[in-house]
Structures are given as C-alpha cells and as structure tokens.
Amino acid sequence: MISASSQQKKQLQKYTMLEGERKQGQFPLLEMSHLLYGGKDQFDKFLERQNFFDTNPMFKVNHDFYNKSRQDQILLNAERTVEAMKKLSLGDPNYYTPNVLCPQGIFISTVHFAMVIPAFQVLASDDQITKWMTSLKNFSAIGCYAQTELGHGSDVQNLQTVAVFDKQTTEFVIHTPNIEATKFWPGELGLYCEFALVFAQLQVDGKGYGVHPFWIRIRDKETHKPLSGIEIGDIGPKMGYAVKDNGFMSFDHFRAPLDSLLNRYIKVSRDGKVERQGNPKVGYGSMMYMRNILCDQYTKFGGRALTIAVRYSLYRKQFKDDNKQEIRILDYQLQQQKLFPLLAEFYACVFGSIKIKELVNDNFNRISQSNDFSLLGLTHAVLSGAKANYTYFVSNCAEWCRLSCGGHGFAHYSGLPIIFFEMSPNITLEGENTILNLQLARYLLKQLQHIVSKPSAVPEFFKFLSLETVKVDDVTTIDNLIKLLGLNCAILTKYAAQKLMTHSDMKESWDTKSGIALAKAASTFIPYFNMLCFLDTINNKAKETKEILTILARIYGITMLLNNMQGLLLKNQLNSQQIKTLQDTRESLYPIIRTNALCLVEAQGLSDNSLQSLIAPKEGDVYMNMYNFASKENSLNKQQVHNGINYIQKMREVNAKL
Ligand SMILES: Cc1cc2nc3c(=O)[nH]c(=O)nc-3n(C[C@H](O)[C@H](O)[C@H](O)COP(=O)(O)OP(=O)(O)OC[C@H]3O[C@@H](n4cnc5c(N)ncnc54)[C@H](O)[C@@H]3O)c2cc1C
Structure with a gap:
C-alpha cells in the first residue's frame, strides 16, 4: 500500500517533473524568444496580447467547446470577437498573433481585414478608397472576398459570373449563368457580411475584358436579408473551420451601380468606353x-x-x-x-x-x-x-x-x-x-x-x-x-x-x-x-x-x-x-x-x-x-442516463426477433 507521505511525494514529483528539464537548457532562453519573434519589441507585444487572452474569462480554455453544436460554436465565436475587438485593433496584422493563439475558431473579420481591405486598397481608385475606407475599417461595411466558384477556383481567368454593362442605365448586370458559376467558399459570406468583392467577367458592348472586382452590397442594411436577385447561404459543415461561415451566392440579373467596379486599373465610362491604366501587376x-x-x-x-x-x-x-x-x-x-x-x-x-x-x-x-x-x-x-x-x-x-x-x-x-x-x-x-x-x-x-x-x-x-x-x-x-x-x-x-x-x-x-x-x-x-x-x-x-x-x-x-x-x-x-x-x-x-x-x-x-x-x-x-x-x-456526462439508452432497448427488441 502507498503511504500518505509517499503519495504526497509522488504528487510533488509530478508537479516539478519538468523543472530538471528546464534547468538543463544550454542557451539563453530570452535571446531565443526574441529571435523567434523577430526582436524584443515583437516578443513583448506578443506577451502583452497573450496576457489579454489569458486574463479574460471569455478566452479561458474550454474543452467542452467541442461538444457544442456548430450553431452554438458560431455564436460563442461571435461573442468572443466582440470581446477581442474591445481591446485589440483587429485591422492590425499583428493582431493575428493572439488570434492564432485562440484557434477554437478564427474570429469573424479575419477575411474582411486580411483579404477584403488589402484588395480594396490595391484595386480601388483613390476616390473609391476615400468613399469606403472609413466604413471598411470601422466595420460598418463588412465584406467578403467572393472569387471562387463551384466550377472554378485556381483557374481564375475562367470564372463564369458575368458583369454586363448596360449603357441605358449605366449599371452592371451581375449574373450567375449556370450552377457552376455560383460563388462558393468565400468566408464570412454565409451569415455575416453585407458587402462582397465579387470577381466577374466584365463585358461591354458584347466584348469581354477579363475578370475584374466589383464591390457590391448584397444584404439589406436594415433586415440583413439578401437583396432581391441574390441568393446566399452557408455551404455546410467542413473539416475544421466550424465557426467560419463559408458561403455560396448566386445572382439573377442583379443591378450594381457604375462605381461598383473597382477602377484603379480599368475604367468604364458612362457611354461604355473601356480604358485600362497603370500596372495591373500591383x-x-x-x-x-x-x-x-x-x-x-x-x-x-x-x-x-x-x-x-x-x-x-x-x-x-x-x-x-x-x-x-x-x-x-x-x-x-x-x-x-x-x-x-x-x-x-x-x-x-x-x-x-x-x-x-x-x-x-x-x-x-x-x-x-x-x-x-x-x-x-x-x-x-x-x-x-x-x-x-x-x-x-x-x-x-x-x-x-x-x-x-x-x-x-x-x-x-x-x-x-x-x-x-x-x-x-x-x-x-x-x-x-x-x-x-x-x-x-x-x-x-x-x-x-x-x-x-x-x-x-x-x-x-x-x-x-x-x-x-x-x-x-x-x-x-x-x-x-x-x-x-x-x-x-x-x-x-x-x-x-x-x-x-x-x-x-x-x-x-x-x-x-x-x-x-x-x-x-x-x-x-x-x-x-x-x-x-x-x-x-x-x-x-x-x-x-x-x-x-x-x-x-x-x-x-x-x-x-x-x-x-x-x-x-x-x-x-x-x-x-x-x-x-x-x-x-x-x-x-x-x-x-x-x-x-x-x-x-x-x-x-x-x-x-x-x-x-x-x-x-x-x-x-x-x-x-x-x-x-x-x-x-x-457535458455529455451531465445527464447520468442518456436518452440514447432508449435505442438500446429497441435494439434488444430487434435482436430478440432475429
Ligand atoms: C477553408 C477555405 C476557405 C476559403 N475561403 C475563400 C474565400 O474567402 N474566398 C474565395 O474566393 N475562395 C475561398 N476558398 C476557395 C479557395 O480559394 C479554392 O478552393 C482554391 O483556390 C483552390 O481552388 P479549387 O478548389 O478550384 O481547386 P482546384 O484548382 O480544382 O484543384 C484541385 C486539384 O487539381 C489540381 N490542379 C488544378 N489545376 C492544376 C494545374 N494547372 N496543374 C496541376 N494541377 C492542377 C490541384 O493541385 C488540386 O490537386 C476557400 C477554400 C477553403 C478550403
């Protein structure tokens, strides 16, 4: 039999098991930390942000998270995103350090801040940036990056969504000509975003000008319902990414205004003249x-x-x-x-x-x-x-x-x-x-x-x-x-x-x-x-x-x-x-x-x-x-006798008849 004192000794040993391992390290730990984070300042910043997550009850380790339904995981992630936004500047790429420390779900806004805003900054004209950047940055215009379609992903040049210029109304008619052209996979599209950066084949006067980005409102500001002519939803459960609402979207001759085309490198005038400018490699x-x-x-x-x-x-x-x-x-x-x-x-x-x-x-x-x-x-x-x-x-x-x-x-x-x-x-x-x-x-x-x-x-x-x-x-x-x-x-x-x-x-x-x-x-x-x-x-x-x-x-x-x-x-x-x-x-x-x-x-x-x-x-x-x-x-153990037991009885009945 193990005596109380030897049990305590064993317990203590367990709690100090790694101390010896730590002591035998043969290099200065802090110098290595600085190297791994690219400098002292970056490491200190990392620790500061880590501390935010460590001390906020909402980000405490919770392994029962995985017992929750996807629906509940999504809601909890939304709550956590709000909490993180109170303290952290989510538009700052350094914020990804704490974000990656919290991988029970990537925060809502990662696509918006890491894909949509950078694309906007590069592809929009100065006027468009002036018009939109404040609302993009303060999250009042939340967008997704809608490039991939059901039928084409890597082959961007062959996307099939079309944006046909209508000279009469000076609008673009955004249309999904077939099932394959349905936008599929964009993150934050399924449930959340109100805008989308839609990549579509530009056509003016029957001539194709290749794939270009259109910044389009897709959900109603008040009701959050998809606008008329647009169908949107979540694509369903995936391997991981449970809290991310990767979505699908199709357009039925949806009309978007002339300046929805992000026009730093290509311009369409009101009378249908197409002009390319600058270096599109940017x-x-x-x-x-x-x-x-x-x-x-x-x-x-x-x-x-x-x-x-x-x-x-x-x-x-x-x-x-x-x-x-x-x-x-x-x-x-x-x-x-x-x-x-x-x-x-x-x-x-x-x-x-x-x-x-x-x-x-x-x-x-x-x-x-x-x-x-x-x-x-x-x-x-x-x-x-x-x-x-x-x-x-x-x-x-x-x-x-x-x-x-x-x-x-x-x-x-x-x-x-x-x-x-x-x-x-x-x-x-x-x-x-x-x-x-x-x-x-x-x-x-x-x-x-x-x-x-x-x-x-x-x-x-x-x-x-x-x-x-x-x-x-x-x-x-x-x-x-x-x-x-x-x-x-x-x-x-x-x-x-x-x-x-x-x-x-x-x-x-x-x-x-x-x-x-x-x-x-x-x-x-x-x-x-x-x-x-x-x-x-x-x-x-x-x-x-x-x-x-x-x-x-x-x-x-x-x-x-x-x-x-x-x-x-x-x-x-x-x-x-x-x-x-x-x-x-x-x-x-x-x-x-x-x-x-x-x-x-x-x-x-x-x-x-x-x-x-x-x-x-x-x-x-x-x-x-x-x-x-x-x-x-x-939490699966919270109910001492689980409802599933009823099926065991049914199985017994089925087997009894065999
Ligand atoms: C979690 C997740 C999030 C995503 N988020 C977004 C998003 O926010 N917005 C968005 O627009 N999209 C998004 N996507 C879509 C993603 O960008 C595409 O899935 C990706 O670009 C790959 O394209 P694909 O699926 O068409 O693959 P495919 O191109 O069909 O590839 C399938 C296979 O074919 C091979 N293959 C294809 N072409 C060639 C070739 N020329 N030579 C050799 N082999 C080839 C590939 O290597 C691969 O093995 C997301 C996808 C995932 C999984």
Missing part, C-alpha cells in the same frame, strides 16, 4: 498580404503543436529500463526521429518567414514610393514557394505531433486535432500549393535562361542555378549543406527544363508531361532559401545560442537533403558513403536536442491557456487533468 499586392500572414503567423502553429508533443513526451513514460525505471518516451530514438527534425524545420521556417516579411515590405515600399517594380517578380516567386512549403510543413507537423502522442493526441483535450483541422485548409486557400509551386517553377526557369543570356539580371538568391557541381569534403556542415541543397535545386530545375523542351507543344508539355519535374524542382528551392536565412540568423549570436542553432540548422539541412536528394543522385553528386554520413550525423545530434528540447519549444513563450492542452501543461499532473475533464467537465 494586383498581386493583396494576395501577397495574405500569403505573408500565412507564412509569418500561421507557421507558429507548428511550434505550438511541437510544444504539446515535446512536453507530453516528457510526462509520458512507457516500458522499463534495466533498472526497472519507466522510460520517458522522448528518450526513445524513434520518438526523437518523429519530433526533432520537425523542431528543426519549425525554426528554419520561422527564420525564413522573418526574411520573407522583410522582402515583402521592401517590395511594397519600392512600388508605393518610387513606382519601382524590380522586386515584384522575385517576391512573388519566393512568397509562392514559401506559402506552399510552410503550410505543408505546419499541417504535416501537426499530424506527426498528434501521432507522437498516441491515443491522447486524438482527443480534442490534447489541443492537437484543432491545429491540424484549422491549418490544413491553408494548403488549398490563397493559392493552391501545387499551383504555387508551378509559379515558382516558372520563375526558376526564367532565371535559368538568364544565367546563360543575361547573368547580370539574375537576383543574388538565384545565382545558385549556375551550379553544375560542388566539391565538399564534409557533407554535414552548414555551408556545405547549403551548397548541396542549391546544387540539388539547380540540377532538378535543369532536368525540368529539359523535360519541358523535349516536346514541341510547350503548353501541353507543361500540363501533361513535365508537371512532376517542375513542381519537384520548385519544392527544393525553399529548403535552400531557409538554410540561407538560418545561417544569417546564427551569425553574430551569443556562443551558446549559436551552438544550438547550428545543431538545429544541420538537422534541418540534412533532413531536407535526405528527403529530396533526387537531383544530386541524378548527377552522381552524392555517394552512398555520404548518404550514410548524413544519416549517422543526424542521429548523433539528437542527444544534444534531447537535452535542450523543452527549452527550444518553451522559447516561444506560450502560456498554458494559449496552448489549450490538458496533456502538456507547464507543470502538473496530466492524468489528473484528463480525468477531471472527462469526469467533471465533459
């Missing part, structure tokens, strides 16, 4: 805004999943060692193999995303201040590749973290399923990842051509494309890993180019013969780019920080090479001995990460309330947490 600006947020803020969800998985792997023990002591599952090499490469990748993506943010800002400033478009192509290409790479990473990371937590990872109380559910759609939305990789591939091919014809035009980042071979002695140093990753991408890009050109019809070749090679080449660029950013971050850091980051960078570089080395193999640039060295070295680095694992995830500064996980508190008894939730909070 239109990329609004997409870049959201993609940048996806890279910058949403990548942090990977770190959140890792915090849960690493902490739980320290609490959890399975099987005994030779001394009859139970083993922490993080001590198993195979558990480390699941988590440590992902931890290294998380750091790599965060450092990459900080660089990308700088690039996006630089590009934006050049365009807006001096009409300088020189960085546009590069920024668009890098951002496309990064959005694809980072969103794949987060989703993959969330799933592996869940798997690494065994059965408990499957329960919502672990905090892991929601990360996977909420992050997975990012692979598809804001540019489907395959399409984005193909866009990066197009840019890589262009730079490859320039290497031969116009080397001075090749941006620094892409000079590696000229590599034919590299000489390296130790394949596992950061510098050599960068060289090998660059060479790998260069070889795969050349291979894709050759494949593309072996067929006379380039379009057909692109679509049906070389897609795999093109997408593969593109997908190997971001690991190379991330390694450059990693190296940049490591330089000039304190010794201990430098040491641990160097280990992480090497694990990341080795993992990326082992996963994607087809290019090097094609040209015999890597032999079997070197591959073995890569594998052995990575394994030999795991013990150092094992010592620092807890500190590496805790450098993110996530509070228990932000983590929303019963299996991974800072300190505590995870089994007691789970037991308490199941026995005291799970």
Whole structure:
C-alpha cells in the first residue's frame, strides 16, 4: 500500500517533473524568444496580447467547446470577437498573433481585414478608397472576398459570373449563368457580411475584358436579408473551420451601380468606353498580404503543436529500463526521429518567414514610393514557394505531433486535432500549393535562361542555378549543406527544363508531361532559401545560442537533403558513403536536442491557456487533468442516463426477433 507521505511525494514529483528539464537548457532562453519573434519589441507585444487572452474569462480554455453544436460554436465565436475587438485593433496584422493563439475558431473579420481591405486598397481608385475606407475599417461595411466558384477556383481567368454593362442605365448586370458559376467558399459570406468583392467577367458592348472586382452590397442594411436577385447561404459543415461561415451566392440579373467596379486599373465610362491604366501587376499586392500572414503567423502553429508533443513526451513514460525505471518516451530514438527534425524545420521556417516579411515590405515600399517594380517578380516567386512549403510543413507537423502522442493526441483535450483541422485548409486557400509551386517553377526557369543570356539580371538568391557541381569534403556542415541543397535545386530545375523542351507543344508539355519535374524542382528551392536565412540568423549570436542553432540548422539541412536528394543522385553528386554520413550525423545530434528540447519549444513563450492542452501543461499532473475533464467537465456526462439508452432497448427488441 502507498503511504500518505509517499503519495504526497509522488504528487510533488509530478508537479516539478519538468523543472530538471528546464534547468538543463544550454542557451539563453530570452535571446531565443526574441529571435523567434523577430526582436524584443515583437516578443513583448506578443506577451502583452497573450496576457489579454489569458486574463479574460471569455478566452479561458474550454474543452467542452467541442461538444457544442456548430450553431452554438458560431455564436460563442461571435461573442468572443466582440470581446477581442474591445481591446485589440483587429485591422492590425499583428493582431493575428493572439488570434492564432485562440484557434477554437478564427474570429469573424479575419477575411474582411486580411483579404477584403488589402484588395480594396490595391484595386480601388483613390476616390473609391476615400468613399469606403472609413466604413471598411470601422466595420460598418463588412465584406467578403467572393472569387471562387463551384466550377472554378485556381483557374481564375475562367470564372463564369458575368458583369454586363448596360449603357441605358449605366449599371452592371451581375449574373450567375449556370450552377457552376455560383460563388462558393468565400468566408464570412454565409451569415455575416453585407458587402462582397465579387470577381466577374466584365463585358461591354458584347466584348469581354477579363475578370475584374466589383464591390457590391448584397444584404439589406436594415433586415440583413439578401437583396432581391441574390441568393446566399452557408455551404455546410467542413473539416475544421466550424465557426467560419463559408458561403455560396448566386445572382439573377442583379443591378450594381457604375462605381461598383473597382477602377484603379480599368475604367468604364458612362457611354461604355473601356480604358485600362497603370500596372495591373500591383494586383498581386493583396494576395501577397495574405500569403505573408500565412507564412509569418500561421507557421507558429507548428511550434505550438511541437510544444504539446515535446512536453507530453516528457510526462509520458512507457516500458522499463534495466533498472526497472519507466522510460520517458522522448528518450526513445524513434520518438526523437518523429519530433526533432520537425523542431528543426519549425525554426528554419520561422527564420525564413522573418526574411520573407522583410522582402515583402521592401517590395511594397519600392512600388508605393518610387513606382519601382524590380522586386515584384522575385517576391512573388519566393512568397509562392514559401506559402506552399510552410503550410505543408505546419499541417504535416501537426499530424506527426498528434501521432507522437498516441491515443491522447486524438482527443480534442490534447489541443492537437484543432491545429491540424484549422491549418490544413491553408494548403488549398490563397493559392493552391501545387499551383504555387508551378509559379515558382516558372520563375526558376526564367532565371535559368538568364544565367546563360543575361547573368547580370539574375537576383543574388538565384545565382545558385549556375551550379553544375560542388566539391565538399564534409557533407554535414552548414555551408556545405547549403551548397548541396542549391546544387540539388539547380540540377532538378535543369532536368525540368529539359523535360519541358523535349516536346514541341510547350503548353501541353507543361500540363501533361513535365508537371512532376517542375513542381519537384520548385519544392527544393525553399529548403535552400531557409538554410540561407538560418545561417544569417546564427551569425553574430551569443556562443551558446549559436551552438544550438547550428545543431538545429544541420538537422534541418540534412533532413531536407535526405528527403529530396533526387537531383544530386541524378548527377552522381552524392555517394552512398555520404548518404550514410548524413544519416549517422543526424542521429548523433539528437542527444544534444534531447537535452535542450523543452527549452527550444518553451522559447516561444506560450502560456498554458494559449496552448489549450490538458496533456502538456507547464507543470502538473496530466492524468489528473484528463480525468477531471472527462469526469467533471465533459457535458455529455451531465445527464447520468442518456436518452440514447432508449435505442438500446429497441435494439434488444430487434435482436430478440432475429
Ligand atoms: C477553408 C477555405 C476557405 C476559403 N475561403 C475563400 C474565400 O474567402 N474566398 C474565395 O474566393 N475562395 C475561398 N476558398 C476557395 C479557395 O480559394 C479554392 O478552393 C482554391 O483556390 C483552390 O481552388 P479549387 O478548389 O478550384 O481547386 P482546384 O484548382 O480544382 O484543384 C484541385 C486539384 O487539381 C489540381 N490542379 C488544378 N489545376 C492544376 C494545374 N494547372 N496543374 C496541376 N494541377 C492542377 C490541384 O493541385 C488540386 O490537386 C476557400 C477554400 C477553403 C478550403
């Protein structure tokens, strides 16, 4: 029998279990936190906002949320949005930091602030901005971004909604000609928004002018009912995104005024003259805004999943060692193999995303201040590749973290399923990842051509494309890993180019013969780019920080090479001995990460309330947490005898007759 004092001792041990792990960290935690958030100010701001969520009762962890109906979840989310709006400026992109800390539902207004307003700023004329921006910003004109249709999403040029100019009335007649043309998926359309930025084929005097944006009131100001000639609704339950009212909408010859066409780049006069003006490429600006947020803020969800998985792997023990002591599952090499490469990748993506943010800002400033478009192509290409790479990473990371937590990872109380559910759609939305990789591939091919014809035009980042071979002695140093990753991408890009050109019809070749090679080449660029950013971050850091980051960078570089080395193999640039060295070295680095694992995830500064996980508190008894939730909070248990029992009786009756 366990005595009272030994029970207390055991209890105390449970509450201080992670203290020893924390103490063995070998680097200054605060410096790492600052690096992860891009500076001290940003980290302090993050803590301030996190504190807002931690101290407001409405945002306290509530795992019973998942027992609620979708209807109730939507209402609770609306209530929470109001509460958040009281304290936070939701139009400020930094607000997404706390927003991502509260993923039981993305607040109402994310589409409005992150997609509609940026698009409006880029596509509307100065007059239209003056007319609308105040009401857009103060939320009195709430809008959705209505581009995708049932029949077409990625292929924007083939959208079928039409906006036909009627010279008699100087109005546009917005019409949905068939079921496929129904707008489908726009967030905040199903229930909430009063306006929509509708993308439609502009037609004037029977001539088509391509797809353009129309800012249209779709619901009545007083009654909130759809205006006559418009049908609107929610599309139904989805995998995740339960509180988001992704909607459908169709138009029956709906009349919109002349100035509903956002006319910075195209104007239709009252007598039907169409005039194009300015550089429509600026239109990329609004997409870049959201993609940048996806890279910058949403990548942090990977770190959140890792915090849960690493902490739980320290609490959890399975099987005994030779001394009859139970083993922490993080001590198993195979558990480390699941988590440590992902931890290294998380750091790599965060450092990459900080660089990308700088690039996006630089590009934006050049365009807006001096009409300088020189960085546009590069920024668009890098951002496309990064959005694809980072969103794949987060989703993959969330799933592996869940798997690494065994059965408990499957329960919502672990905090892991929601990360996977909420992050997975990012692979598809804001540019489907395959399409984005193909866009990066197009840019890589262009730079490859320039290497031969116009080397001075090749941006620094892409000079590696000229590599034919590299000489390296130790394949596992950061510098050599960068060289090998660059060479790998260069070889795969050349291979894709050759494949593309072996067929006379380039379009057909692109679509049906070389897609795999093109997408593969593109997908190997971001690991190379991330390694450059990693190296940049490591330089000039304190010794201990430098040491641990160097280990992480090497694990990341080795993992990326082992996963994607087809290019090097094609040209015999890597032999079997070197591959073995890569594998052995990575394994030999795991013990150092094992010592620092807890500190590496805790450098993110996530509070228990932000983590929303019963299996991974800072300190505590995870089994007691789970037991308490199941026995005291799970509302399904509130009714001692559930109504469903009546059906058991019916089943017995059915079976009795068999
Ligand atoms: C949660 C969520 C929220 C959304 N919010 C909005 C919103 O607010 N507003 C809005 O307008 N839309 C929204 N969307 C829609 C989203 O933008 C589209 O789903 C997305 O653009 C992908 O288009 P699609 O669905 O037509 O996919 P498709 O293009 O049909 O893709 C299906 C498959 O075909 C492949 N494929 C397609 N073309 C090619 C090609 N050329 N080469 C190789 N492979 C190809 C793709 O890689 C993919 O595997 C949302 C979607 C989701 C899931």
